[in-house]
Amino acid sequence: MPKIWKRGKWLVLIIVIAILLSFAYHTGLERDNLTFVEIWLRDILAPLESGATTVFNKIGGITGYFTGYGALVKERDGLQEEVAALRQENDLLKDEQLENVRLKKLLVMKEGMAQQWQMIAANVIGRDLNNWYHSILIDRGSGDGLKKDMVVINYDGLVGRIIALSQNSAEVLLLPDREGAVGALVQISRTSGIIEGTGSEGYLRMVHLPHDAEVRENQIVLTSGLGGVFPAGLRIGFITEIMVEPNGLMKQAQVKPFVDFEHLEEVLVLTKPINGVDIP
Incomplete structure (x- = not known):
């Protein structure tokens, strides 16, 4: 210690x-040594x-x-x-x-x-969450003069038809749904058939085509006007593949729709033909 x-x-x-x-160094005077x-x-x-x-x-x-x-x-x-x-x-x-x-x-x-149809523009406000390609809900209804089976389109082509209404909204059955059959024809050859939905956005199916029908890939398919619901001449899609049906007597074609059903936001409802003139 x-x-x-x-x-x-x-x-x-x-x-x-x-x-x-x-x-001392910092305060003292300067020194040499x-x-x-x-x-x-x-x-x-x-x-x-x-x-x-x-x-x-x-x-x-x-x-x-x-x-x-x-x-x-x-x-x-x-x-x-x-x-x-x-x-x-x-x-x-x-x-x-x-x-x-x-x-x-x-x-x-x-x-x-405009010279052929009276139309009402509408916005998509909802979808069927259980089946995305079954139906959409639009913000126009019976109060706007809409009725069941009125046809719905957008700038690309046919969207579907109205299946249910309320005062301020309407449910539209989409073309890809399996219940959405439409009379159709191939634009160039005028071959008739039926467009069926496949339940998905990707493709439609055109059935009941004659075995010798002149149909080829990339040909455009339009509504035929048969059936009394959809007017003739509306764009549906184009053929991507042709197959022979199992019975060997008929053909069917895979059709890619023009409408992007995945991203629908605005549509037009065809309410009434002007002077009774249908779409050519």
Whole structure:
């Protein structure tokens, strides 16, 4: 214990002397020569002072690093928020642009048929969640003059027909549904058949084609007007494949619909032919 105490006293003494010399150095007059004691103490304390300076510099560097890092993190967060806001604004603008394109196409379609049909535009507000391609719900109903079996189209072609009504809405049976059979014909050869739904958006099936019918891939299929529900001449789709039926007497064709049933948003309801003129 006495030895430790003595060592401690010498250490305290050296520190005190160093402090006094430092004070004298910084406050005293400029001198050309140092005393022997000053030189001796400086040589002893120089490594300690150098180490302390290094430590303080590193501490300052670390403090500056964390300060700078915090500023960078704050700037990054601000930029991320700005990017997110710009992305959302861009998405809204794209959505508005796509909506304008669809509405322009619908307007062109309406103007092209205005001399033959009275029509009402409607928005899709719901779908059958149990069968996505069974039916849609539109925001027009009996209060707008709609009736059961009225035909629904969009700018691409035939969508389906109304099967149920309320005052302000109507349910539309879609063409791909298995119950949505439509009289059809091949545009070029005028070969008649029946379009049947397959229960999916991808393809329809045209059946009851004669074995010797002149039907080929990429030919367009239209409504034939037979059956009294769908007027003639509405676009349905195009043939992608031709197959012989199991009995070998008839053919059937796989048809890709023109309408994108997956993304229906706006439609037209054909309410009444003008002057009794049907679509040619």
